[in-house]
Amino acid sequence: MDVKREEVIANLGGDAAVKRMDHEARADALEDFMSARLDAQVAAQKKGKKYPTVAELESKIDTRGYRRGAGKLFIHERSNQNPSDDESGKKVDRLPPMPEKPTLIDFFKLRFPPAAHLLQSARLARKNGLSEEIILACLLHDAGQYLCRADHGYWGAQIVEPYVSERVAFAIKYHQALRFYPDPSVGYEYPEGYYMTFGEDYVPLPHVQAAYEYARNHKWYMDARMVTTNDLYSFDPNVQVEIEEFTDIIGRNFRQPKEGLGNDYTPVTHMWRTMALPDAPL
Ligand SMILES: [Fe+2]
Numbered sequence: 001m002d003v004k005r006e007e008v009i010a011n012l013g014g015d016a017a018v019k020r021m022d023h024e025a026r027a028d029a030l031e032d033f034m035s036a037r038l039d040a041q042v043a044a045q046k047k048g049k050k051y052p053t054v055a056e057l058e059s060k061i062d063t064r065g066y067r068r069g070a071g072k073l074f075i076h077e078r079s080n081q082n083p084s085d086d087e088s089g090k091k092v093d094r095l096p097p098m099p100e101k102p103t104l105i106d107f108f109k110l111r112f113p114p115a116a117h118l119l120q121s122a123r124l125a126r127k128n129g130l131s132e133e134i135i136l137a138c139l140l141h142d143a144g145q146y147l148c149r150a151d152h153g154y155w156g157a158q159i160v161e162p163y164v165s166e167r168v169a170f171a172i173k174y175h176q177a178l179r180f181y182p183d184p185s186v187g188y189e190y191p192e193g194y195y196m197t198f199g200e201d202y203v204p205l206p207h208v209q210a211a212y213e214y215a216r217n218h219k220w221y222m223d224a225r226m227v228t229t230n231d232l233y234s235f236d237p238n239v240q241v242e243i244e245e246f247t248d249i250i251g252r253n254f255r256q257p258k259e260g261l262g263n264d265y266t267p268v269t270h271m272w273r274t275m276a277l278p279d280a281p282l
């Protein structure tokens, strides 16, 4: 198995984290890393999958009419792809108007659909007996992707910051970095899908490594970690979850502004307005 030194260090939490480990802990961590990597590769080979490399993914950048970091609300990802793609030429949907005073639930119903991943993550968190704050964090953890996929944890935390507890915003922000780092204590492994999305030889960026180290040593680490453990297993096309299932949790933990999201006066009001009106040309 071809493994780069810097990749292993990154996966263990960066240089500083590795230096803090004693010899035995380092050996254990390396073994965990290697075995998770091997398992994922074996599983992929069984399914006949081949992962792209970082260089292969980079070579596709100028074959698309959009950038991969663009928010989900603004593109149809299969538009403008190479002409051999069956789905090329697909168009974005015409969006229904928003009510005068939009609530978070309105965004789930009118701008985020199907949002199955968010709804399923939240249901799983509830089933696992997690706190209302963590269930809400799971429900919102990837909401930033509607605005911007690149650094979605940061966008996601920022858009909800005025309306949720600091702890919920923390869990959303840091789940992005934590996704790259295994935590055997809670059975969290590097996601197989990331080999496909980022390339099999991908090394997390320095700001992600630093965010991981910061979060790892934070008193709320497990909150953000719980978002990743309920995130990983949440792609089941057969599970239907409606947003109403979380009306009570939203009511108790999300401070819905009376003017409506996008009409109130916070530093992120315009971000909600942009999500409400993604067709605005300027
Ligand atoms: Fe995420």
Ligand SMILES: [Fe+2]
Pocket: 117, 141, 142, 231
């Ligand atoms: Fe997610």
